[in-house]
Amino acid sequence: MKIAVFAGDGIGPEVTAQAVRVLNALAIDGLEMVEGDVGGAAYYKHGHPLPEATLEIARNVDGILFGAVGDFSCDHLERALRPEQAILGLRKALSLFANLRPAKLFAGMEGFSALRPEVASAIDLLIVRELNGDVYFGEKGMRKTEDGRRQGWDMMSYAEDEVRRIAHEGFKAAQKRGGKLCSVDKANVLETSQLWRDVVIEVSAEYPDVELSHMYVDNAAMQLVKSPGQFDVIVTGNLFGDILSDQASMCVGSIGLLASASLGTRQTEYGTVGLYEPIHGSAPDIAGQNKANPMATILSAAMLLRHSLGLGEQADRIEAAVAKALADGIRGGDLGGNASTSEIGDAVLARL
Amino acid sequence: MKIAVFAGDGIGPEVTAQAVRVLNALAIDGLEMVEGDVGGAAYYKHGHPLPEATLEIARNVDGILFGAVGDFSCDHLERALRPEQAILGLRKALSLFANLRPAKLFAGMEGFSALRPEVASAIDLLIVRELNGDVYFGEKGMRKTEDGRRQGWDMMSYAEDEVRRIAHEGFKAAQKRGGKLCSVDKANVLETSQLWRDVVIEVSAEYPDVELSHMYVDNAAMQLVKSPGQFDVIVTGNLFGDILSDQASMCVGSIGLLASASLGTRQTEYGTVGLYEPIHGSAPDIAGQNKANPMATILSAAMLLRHSLGLGEQADRIEAAVAKALADGIRGGDLGGNASTSEIGDAVLARL
Ligand SMILES: CC(C)[C@H](C(=O)O)[C@@H](O)C(=O)O
Ligand SMILES: CC(C)[C@H](C(=O)O)[C@@H](O)C(=O)O
Numbered sequence: 001m002k003i004a005v006f007a008g009d010g011i012g013p014e015v016t017a018q019a020v021r022v023l024n025a026l027a028i029d030g031l032e033m034v035e036g037d038v039g040g041a042a043y044y045k046h047g048h049p050l051p052e053a054t055l056e057i058a059r060n061v062d063g064i065l066f067g068a069v070g071d072f073s074c075d076h077l078e079r080a081l082r083p084e085q086a087i088l089g090l091r092k093a094l095s096l097f098a099n100l101r102p103a104k105l106f107a108g109m110e111g112f113s114a115l116r117p118e119v120a121s122a123i124d125l126l127i128v129r130e131l132n133g134d135v136y137f138g139e140k141g142m143r144k145t146e147d148g149r150r151q152g153w154d155m156m157s158y159a160e161d162e163v164r165r166i167a168h169e170g171f172k173a174a175q176k177r178g179g180k181l182c183s184v185d186k187a188n189v190l191e192t193s194q195l196w197r198d199v200v201i202e203v204s205a206e207y208p209d210v211e212l213s214h215m216y217v218d219n220a221a222m223q224l225v226k227s228p229g230q231f232d233v234i235v236t237g238n239l240f241g242d243i244l245s246d247q248a249s250m251c252v253g254s255i256g257l258l259a260s261a262s263l264g265t266r267q268t269e270y271g272t273v274g275l276y277e278p279i280h281g282s283a284p285d286i287a288g289q290n291k292a293n294p295m296a297t298i299l300s301a302a303m304l305l306r307h308s309l310g311l312g313e314q315a316d317r318i319e320a321a322v323a324k325a326l327a328d329g330i331r332g333g334d335l336g337g338n339a340s341t342s343e344i345g346d347a348v349l350a351r352l
Numbered sequence: 353m354k355i356a357v358f359a360g361d362g363i364g365p366e367v368t369a370q371a372v373r374v375l376n377a378l379a380i381d382g383l384e385m386v387e388g389d390v391g392g393a394a395y396y397k398h399g400h401p402l403p404e405a406t407l408e409i410a411r412n413v414d415g416i417l418f419g420a421v422g423d424f425s426c427d428h429l430e431r432a433l434r435p436e437q438a439i440l441g442l443r444k445a446l447s448l449f450a451n452l453r454p455a456k457l458f459a460g461m462e463g464f465s466a467l468r469p470e471v472a473s474a475i476d477l478l479i480v481r482e483l484n485g486d487v488y489f490g491e492k493g494m495r496k497t498e499d500g501r502r503q504g505w506d507m508m509s510y511a512e513d514e515v516r517r518i519a520h521e522g523f524k525a526a527q528k529r530g531g532k533l534c535s536v537d538k539a540n541v542l543e544t545s546q547l548w549r550d551v552v553i554e555v556s557a558e559y560p561d562v563e564l565s566h567m568y569v570d571n572a573a574m575q576l577v578k579s580p581g582q583f584d585v586i587v588t589g590n591l592f593g594d595i596l597s598d599q600a601s602m603c604v605g606s607i608g609l610l611a612s613a614s615l616g617t618r619q620t621e622y623g624t625v626g627l628y629e630p631i632h633g634s635a636p637d638i639a640g641q642n643k644a645n646p647m648a649t650i651l652s653a654a655m656l657l658r659h660s661l662g663l664g665e666q667a668d669r670i671e672a673a674v675a676k677a678l679a680d681g682i683r684g685g686d687l688g689g690n691a692s693t694s695e696i697g698d699a700v701l702a703r704l
């Protein structure tokens with residue numbers, strides 16, 4: 001069993017360090033960890049945000065724990081060299097097509113949501129976001145129009161097989177949860193969305209036990225504010241998923257606690273190859289200060305154990321330890337407390 | 353002075369009828385009103401959601417009061433015949449490129465937002481959405497890939513002049529308000545957004561008094577939940593504007609009170625030609641029951657007077673009458689009250 005740890009930029013190294021401590025403490029038999037450079041850090045060291053050596057590591061592990069990428073000092077670089085290309089490149093190279101983003105209010109965290117407590121506490125949803133297609137990976141470029149104006153362009157598209165495989169993930173997730181799937185698109189304007197809707201409806205025939213509904217993305221953004229508790233599983237494309245999953249996370253309030261999984265097509269003897277990362281970014285403003293809350297990364301490590309290594313029990317242990325630490329009042333700065341990054345690591349370790 | 357009233361589908365006819373009563377009550381010298389068919393209603397009558405006769409009217413008036421379009425019984429029709437094409441077609445035919453969507457909590461309405469009262473009451477923002485370009489109006493279609501898979505596709509693009517004219521609207525609006533403009537894009541992924549950002553920065557040189565910032569759309573969706581009070585004016589493209597403006601409206605809670613203006617390039621001797629509509633939809637579930645709240649449409653008529661007819665004082669009178677009615681406790685069903693559509697019209701008329 002081999003996993004990669006790609007710490008990345010900003011607070012990435014600090015928060016992954018705590019997750020690695022937790023993994024080490026579990027003393028999992030035969031688990032090997034290997035590090036690799038990504039993001040701005042990799043660019044400054046090797047001239048590329050996703051060096052070949054890192055890709056090579058990624059292709060040969062059962063799962064990846066990812067910190068964060070993003071560095072304003074790279075803003076002037078051409079697109080192919082910017083930090084974000086590390087995560088986009090890994091998603092594509094490993095066919096990580098299914099992004100699972102659970103959003104649920106942790107007990108006692110009602111106070112951290114901007115939503116009224118009764119609205120926030122009803123939130124328990126999962127966003128299943130497609131991660132390998134859409135306008136993210138279509139052809140794109142800058143050109144001059146015939147009359148000499150600059151024009152930026154990006155091709156948006158989905159093919160039926162791309163929609164079908166993510167639709168199956170959505171339906172399966174709904175079967176394991178509340179049995180409700182809401183597919184979000186903009187079929188009143190986009191042909192890409194019309195194909196999306198058609199295929200989701202076709203796939204639904206195989207899941208008579210799941211209640212399927214459709215919602216336009218503008219309405220979904222409204223409903224996520226008005227009554228987020230109405231949703232069980234949301235399945236949507238790459239671009240809409242980017243927006244709605246961040247919105248949903250913020251509805252819960254404490255984004256320092258939210259983990260995510262990006263699952264690929266490759267199966268190993270242990271599970272599905274995937275990449276796991278906190279949903280927060282590289283937070284350069286507090287980097288290197290031992291201030292960041294590592295809980296989301298520690299919870300990402302738990303997801304890795306469950307989905308990629310088949311170690312559900314160990315994952316449960318980590319999640320229980322984090323919940324216990326929270327219940328005991330351990331709070332990072334993001335939750336108005338003053339526990340440092342390493343103190344939060346200590347607290348989780350002590351409760352494992 | 354001539355305006356068109358396009359009532360459309362669902363609750364459209366009921367709510368515009370009350371706005372027309374209010375306009376009539378003002379007895380504006382020389383104001384002529386003409387009706388036209390749009391949406392599903394037009395399709396069933398003339399075979400097209402935006403008949404040539406309606407377009408002809410639209411091209412010859414100073415402003416348009418629009419109800420709502422949308423009718424599920426048209427879902428099976430080809431895209432070109434669906435109700436939404438009426439509004440998309442009018443936006444394009446009249447070059448209505450600037451959609452202004454103010455979102456501000458009405459005094460006393462704190463209780464209707466899903467956000468905490470202190471978060472909701474800080475909201476006072478304006479979204480300036482581009483309305484003539486982006487993936488809405490690019491080439492699009494369904495095709496078969498070489499290996500026979502169905503694929504839906506839509507071209508997203510912006511040219512510099514399209515960005516420049518909406519950027520100017522954003523900066524000018526910021527000058528008249530709090531002096532802050534936030535441009536929202538996804539420049540870390542999209543070339544269309546990179547061009548957008550470049551041009552907005554170029555235009556900013558002409559507005560040294562406006563403080564410009566940039567935000568990725570996923571972060572903007574987060575920030576609109578976390579602390580919407582931070583925003584003054586947001587300028588963004590057609591697709592992101594569709595999502596964010598609906599989200600922002602719902603943050604305020606009472607969407608039965610929110611109006612919008614879509615301004616074009618044509619100037620008349622009275623003002624700028626534009627289309628005005630409530631931000632709510634056709635609400636087929638309550639159509640024909642005298643239940644819908646007409647206030648958003650009445651407020652849209654006020655915006656029409658102000659922007660397209662140069663009748664700011666009359667607009668103020670309408671807005672004051674609506675505010676008075678609200679302060680006096682007149683509440684539609686959307687606000688937990690039981691005033692009917694026509695009763696709300698009566699109440700506003702009585703306070704004009
Ligand atoms: C960094 C960026 C390219 C990325 C995305 O847009 O997918 C991020 O926002 C995310 O959601 O993981
Ligand atoms: C009806 C639809 C085409 C339209 C849009 O997406 O622009 C609507 O959502 C709006 O915002 O006016």
